[in-house]
Amino acid sequence: MKITFLLLEAYAIDGTVRCTFTLADELSRRHDVEVVSVLRDRDKPVLPLSDRVRLRSLVDLRPGAAVPWPNTARAERLMPEPSAMVHPEERSFNKYSAWTDDRLTRFLRRPHTDVLVTTRAGLNLAAARLAPRRVVVVGQEHLQLGINEPGILAEIEEWYPRLDALTCLTDADRAAYEELLPAGALPVRTIPNGLPARVHPRSRQENRVVVAAGRVVWIKGYDLLIDAFAKVVEKRPEWSLRIYGDGPRREELRRRATRLGLYNNVLMMEPTDDMEGELAKASVLAVSSRAESFGMTIIEGFACGLPVVAFDCPCGPREIVTDGRDGLLVPPEDPDAFAEALLRVIDDVERRRDMAMHAAAAASRFDIAVVAASWERMLEELRARPRRDTGR
Known part of the structure; x- marks a missing residue:
């Protein structure tokens, strides 16, 4: 079976790219697998991809890259024009153009594959419109339905029934899609993201460190986490919090921690290419998100032997964490409850190890x-x- 995954930016550092590469790698052990990237802006992908998986792109944005004749003038004319194929409310609309429309249309009408897996709303919708019937087209959702704007929701309701199947990362999101789409419109399945097949380092549960990881943006709730940790430090000043990631709120959060007197306890760490090693240096994983599409960090923390304290937010944590067994779930956006849960895990060493x-x-x-x-x-x-x- 030939399986083709279609990504917007396979050369970027992105959770969707990472999980797609992991799945493509495993499937390539038994199938012919390729990844097609709409955009290419560097020579090699940042994230590792098996040599068994072919990688190609539709639009090359590298400096000095030229579109071969006879499309040179056409590309120059269309590149500055906005996309007419992708809805303006698509979260990455500004990365598309009239030239990506042209290349996507050409690719989707003749994809030369048995199965096409598209990996975001804009690409799912394009494939629903253009892919030939002989190809099995599966739309894959990495974001929860509720994060979409009304215009995208309307297009999903209209066009997703033309897909052969839709996959979601959680049962909660699957139920949301089944409610939106006409009854029986298409099969909607829950298939989570997967952990790469390798030996993960294991926490020894000896370091007085709580760890958090992810893009430093509002939705991740690190402001709430810092407020909660201030209460932890009042009782357990020997513990520290390390937040790994990059994003627009790093300096704001650093100032927040300083204002709360946590300059020795809260560390804003740079992104690392060995996140598993850093997870294994901690004893507890904190997930303070206001919303999660899935919660890949939770699974990675589990693999490193970390109990998790997480807000019981939509949609991911409650489908991964078994409350009281491998972690604790607390009411969403409640720093006091989060601090209390952290202290329960910190103070009860035997329970934490269990x-x-x-x-x-x-x-x-x-x-x-x-x-x-x-x-x-x-x-x-x-x-x-x-x-x-x-x-x-």
Whole structure:
């Protein structure tokens, strides 16, 4: 079976890219797999990709890259023009152009594959409109439905029934799509992201460190986490919080920590290419998000033997964390409750070690081999049964 994944930016550092590469790598052990990137802005992808997986791009944005004749003048004319294919409310609309419209249209009408997996709303919608019926088209959602603007929601309701299937990362998000889309419009499946197949370092539960990781943006709730940790430090001043990641709120959060007198306890760490090693140096993982599409950091923390304290936000943590067994869930956006939960895990060493053991065991549910097997069963079923009339 030939499987093609379509990404907007395969050369970027991005959670969707990382999880797609991990899945493509595993599937390439048994299938012919390629990744097509709409955009290319560097010579090699930043994130690792198996040599078994072919990678190509539709639009080359590298300095000095030239569009070959006979499309040179056409590309120069269309590149500055906005996209007419992608809805303006798509979260990355400004990365598309009339030239990406041209290249996407050409690719989607003749993708030369058995299965096409598209990985964001703009690409899902384009494939629903343009891909030929002979190709099994699966839309993959990495963001929760509720984060979309009204214009995108209207297009999803209209065009997603033309897909052969849709996958979501959580049952909660699957239910939201099933409620939005006409009854029986298309199969909607829950398939989580997977952990790469490798040995993960394990926390020894000896360091007095709480760790958090992710892009430093409002939705991640690091302001709430710092407020909560101020209360932890009042009782356990020997503990520290390390927040790994980059983003527009780094300096604001650093100032917040200083204002609260936490300059020795809260460290804004630079991004690292060995996040698993840094996780293993901690004893607790804090997930303070106001909303999560899934919670890949939780799974990575589990694999390193970290119990998790997380806000019970929509949609991911409650489907990964078993409250009281491998972590604690607390009411959303409640720093006092978060601080109390952190202190419960910090103070009860025996319970923390027990949670760490269960966390490491829970990570096996998300092993990439298990996730890839779910994908294979779905794709084989879609290819074997009589094709549904999608309108394509």
